[in-house]
Amino acid sequence: MSEIRFAPLARLVDAYAPRLAELAFEPGFVAVVDQHVAELRERLRGPSPDLPAEAPDPEDLSDYALGFLDALEELGWREPVGHDFAVCRLTAVCWLVREHRLLEPDAH
Structure with a gap:
């Protein structure tokens, strides 16, 4: 995986991943973020019963x-x-990156 190619995703994670800590104490936020995760999965992969287990393509994300x-x-x-x-x-987006370790060198 090219670090340069995924630099925008890495910058986004640096900027917004701290919001993930809020999921621990804000159940309403958890529910809304979960809906956004589902929408992102569908947008990037299309409808499929296996979507929750599948990692999105890091380039597409x-x-x-x-x-x-x-x-x-x-x-x-x-x-x-x-x-x-x-x-x-x-x-x-940050949750998907963290959950699927999309920015780790051996992720794909």
Whole structure:
């Protein structure tokens, strides 16, 4: 896996992975992030009964994350203290990366 190719995904994880700690004490946030994870899996792989166990392709997830961040930048979005749609989606991306160890050298 090329570190340069996945640099946007690594930067996103560096910036938003701290939100994963909030999952330990905010059940509502857990539920919403879980929904975003399911939507991301479907968007990246299509509907399938095996989706929960399958890791997303790191390149596809990186491309998606980069496009999502670009759209947020165009909108002038700034990370809020709470949990808006963007925070939940970005946290879901981080969860997928962590869960499937997508940035580890031997992950794929």
